[in-house]
Amino acid sequence: xxxxxxxxxxxxxxxxxxxxxxxxxxxxxxxxxxxxxxxxxxxxxxxxxxxxxxxxxxxxxxxxxxxxxxxxxxxxxxxxxxxxxxxxxxxxxxxxxxxxxxxxxxxxxxxxxxxxxxxxxxxxxxxxxx
Amino acid sequence: xxxxxxxxxxxxxxxxxxxxxxxxxxxxxxxxxxxxxxxxxxxxxxxxxxxxxxxxxxxxxxxxxxxxxxxxxxxxxxxxxxxxxxxxxxxxxxxxxxxxxxxxxxxxxxxxxxxxxxxxxxxxxxxxxx
DNA sequence: CTTGACCATGGAGTTTACTCCACACTTATA
DNA sequence: TATAAGTGTGGAGTAAACTCCATGGTCAAG
Numbered sequence: 001x002x003x004x005x006x007x008x009x010x011x012x013x014x015x016x017x018x019x020x021x022x023x024x025x026x027x028x029x030x031x032x033x034x035x036x037x038x039x040x041x042x043x044x045x046x047x048x049x050x051x052x053x054x055x056x057x058x059x060x061x062x063x064x065x066x067x068x069x070x071x072x073x074x075x076x077x078x079x080x081x082x083x084x085x086x087x088x089x090x091x092x093x094x095x096x097x098x099x100x101x102x103x104x105x106x107x108x109x110x111x112x113x114x115x116x117x118x119x120x121x122x123x124x125x126x127x128x129x130x
Numbered sequence: 131x132x133x134x135x136x137x138x139x140x141x142x143x144x145x146x147x148x149x150x151x152x153x154x155x156x157x158x159x160x161x162x163x164x165x166x167x168x169x170x171x172x173x174x175x176x177x178x179x180x181x182x183x184x185x186x187x188x189x190x191x192x193x194x195x196x197x198x199x200x201x202x203x204x205x206x207x208x209x210x211x212x213x214x215x216x217x218x219x220x221x222x223x224x225x226x227x228x229x230x231x232x233x234x235x236x237x238x239x240x241x242x243x244x245x246x247x248x249x250x251x252x253x254x255x256x257x258x259x260x
Numbered sequence: 261c262t263t264g265a266c267c268a269t270g271g272a273g274t275t276t277a278c279t280c281c282a283c284a285c286t287t288a289t290a
Numbered sequence: 291t292a293t294a295a296g297t298g299t300g301g302a303g304t305a306a307a308c309t310c311c312a313t314g315g316t317c318a319a320g
Contacts, residue, residue, distance in 0.1 A: 004296070015279055018298085023277095036285035037298040048256050055256070058230050060190065063277070080245050087242045094235050100188050101231065105224050112217045115210050126178050126185070134266070145309055148268085153307095166315035167268040193307070 006042040010050040017050070025053055025067055059094060103129045132162075136172040140180040147180070155183055155197055189224060233259045 006028075007014045020026045021040065026049055029041040056066050069090065076082030110124040136158075137144045150156045151170065156179055159171040186196050199220065206212030240254040 002296080003298095013279080014297095016277085019278060034286060035297045036283090039297060052256055055230060055234055057277095058190065058227065059234055060188065080248075083245050084242055087238050087245070091235060091238050091242070094231055094238070097188065098228070098231050098235070100185060101224055101228050104185055104189055105221060105228070108217050108221050108224070112214055112221070115213050115217070118210075126182055132266075133268095143309080144267095146307085149308060162267095164316055165267045166313095169267055169316095187307095 001042040001046075003040050003042070006046065006050075009047055010054075012050065012054075020050070020053065020063075023063055023067065025063060025070070026050065060097060131172040131176075133170050133172070136170075136176065136180075139177055140184075142180065142184075150180070150183065150193075153193055153197065155193060155200070156180060190227060 001009070003014055003017060007017055010017075017026065021028065026042075026046055028046050029043070030038045032039040032041050053063075053066055056069075057063075061069075069086065072086045073083065076086055107124060107126055107129045114121070114124055131139070133144055133147060137147055140147075147156065151158065156172075156176055158176050159173070160168045162169040162171050183193075183196055186199075187193075191199070199216065202216045203213065206216055237254060237256055237259045244251070244254055
């Protein structure tokens with residue numbers, strides 16, 4: 001798969017993909033010779049990698065964090081212990097984020113209820129949701 | 131409360147607070163005259179506002195989105211319908227984010243299990259978690 | 261009355277994550 | 291054979307969210 005088809009598949013601009021390649025987040029093959037330089041060739045696993053990046057980004061990871069995670073993951077690929085360590089660190093971080101999210105959600109839901117009740121009693125206070 | 135105490139309270143650098151004031155995200159009083167210009171005076175509700183900003187930020191809102199939300203919220207303050215509309219839009223957005231988060235979490239948990247099982251069977255695939 | 265601790269403003273600098281060229285090359289099409 | 295479409299590189303530009311700094315002010319302590 002060439003870069004423009006890959007871009008359509010993962011729904012990202014070509015420029016962004018090249019940016020990710022430059023950063024080392026995507027490492028497509030370069031076997032096909034084309035213009036002034038060999039072309040990038042994307043495999044299905046690159047599609048997964050791109051989707052993973054998007055997912056991690058919506059969860060608040062920076063690109064360099066994603067890169068370090070990938071590197072650590074690859075580095076520990078032959079030690080199950082290290083792999084599990086890296087994975088569990090990610091899980092912990094996401095769980096913290098989930099708590100923040102649930103906090104915000106119950107705060108907002110209670111606020112809706114409070115408004116619907118004609119603002120009876122005290123307004124929900126953010127401080128009560130930590 | 132003056133700016134440095136406020137900064138300690140909400141655990142943010144003074145510069146960041148001034149930046150938020152400039153953006154209109156915080157609107158402390160300016161009654162106290164001090165140096166070349168009147169000082170900012172922060173009330174408990176400013177502390178809540180600052181914490182709310184941090185929370186919204188960890189949930190992926192940009193500062194200008196937060197500003198528009200605040201503005202919309204204030205604008206609809208006398209119409210319960212509009213207030214509920216704004217709140218429910220936020221809830222929807224957070225629920226989407228929660229789904230992404232749960233996706234990532236179950237993917238990572240299954241991956242941990244898979245590694246712990248001595249990598250028996252197929253590796254968990256991200257595509258299966260959407 | 262000077263020194264140090266705070267305060268404000270305006271503006272420059274930084275990092276992140278793109279986004280947009282200009283230029284150069286190859287290949288398919290008219 | 292010209293032209294369009296696709297690809298690569300290097301580098302400039304941009305928006306967001308800070309972060310740092312120079313300058314200028316007030317005020318309490320020594």
